[in-house]
Amino acid sequence: MTDSLPLASLSARLAERSAALASAVGSPLAPPAYLDLIRRAQDVDVLAEQVLKLCVQQCRDAGHTWQEVGDLLGVTRQAAFQRFGKPIDPRTGEPMDKTVRMTDAPERALEIVTAVLEGRMDDARPSFNAEVLAAFTDKVRGDALAGVAGLVGAFEGFGEGDPFVRRIGDHTVVDIPLRYEAGEMKARVAFDTDEKVAGFFVLPPETP
Incomplete structure (x- = not known):
């Protein structure tokens, strides 16, 4: 080794x-x-x-x-x-495992992001965990995407580069580059230990 x-x-x-x-x-x-x-x-x-x-x-x-x-x-x-870094889990005092075990995370995240941006929420919702399913209503989606449009205009497609996957705490997190008419953004999908979506965000590309 x-x-x-x-x-x-x-x-x-x-x-x-x-x-x-x-x-x-x-x-x-x-x-x-x-x-x-x-x-x-x-x-x-x-x-x-x-x-x-x-x-x-x-x-x-x-x-x-x-x-x-x-x-x-x-x-x-x-x-x-x-x-x-080598973060220590405050629950156990042991080094946190940073191994990504969800091998299809990039593909699943891409499908979910595409469905959400295209308004196909019936296709996206089966991947949400209970908390996101309750919170991510059509109004929440519309308000969030309206805020993004106010910053960078209309969505034009996916940006350059592959999805960036890593493990943060108990979550598998995938960042996907997005291209808008007046700037770049990125979608972030966080999967929980049951491989359900525990978070969905559209963020500026420099967000850690």
Whole structure:
């Protein structure tokens, strides 16, 4: 498992894989070799992420703040914490599990967002938990989307980029880029442990 390797070993392995990728890119390629390039690049990406996580961990251990880390990465301190932090569950005192187990969360969130934005609430409501089902009335939907329209105009379609999925506390949270006539927004769908929708929001894209 590379997760347990020290930073120096991981960095050396990353340099080795990066050099191998650079060498392969510079060689004459037959069509099947392009698939090998993807595999090599994916290996480099995985190792680079592990190196970055260790660097952030050591930076925090040295006393640097999440604000400093976020500034360096071009994100908010909350976004940096959500990506690299190790939150402790106040209920148990144990590190919180950040593993996303809901493998179809992006697809389900996309279907729900599409149904809500198109006004097909009968298609969306079966995915809501009891609290959201009671609270998310047609009037609430209409008022919320009217407020968004007042800020950025009419909805034009989904924005660039894939849905962003992560686990926050007990919830699986999916952010989906949205494109409006005068700006960008994002839909956020939160699923509870029963894989029912526990929250639905349309937010500015910079919201952590």
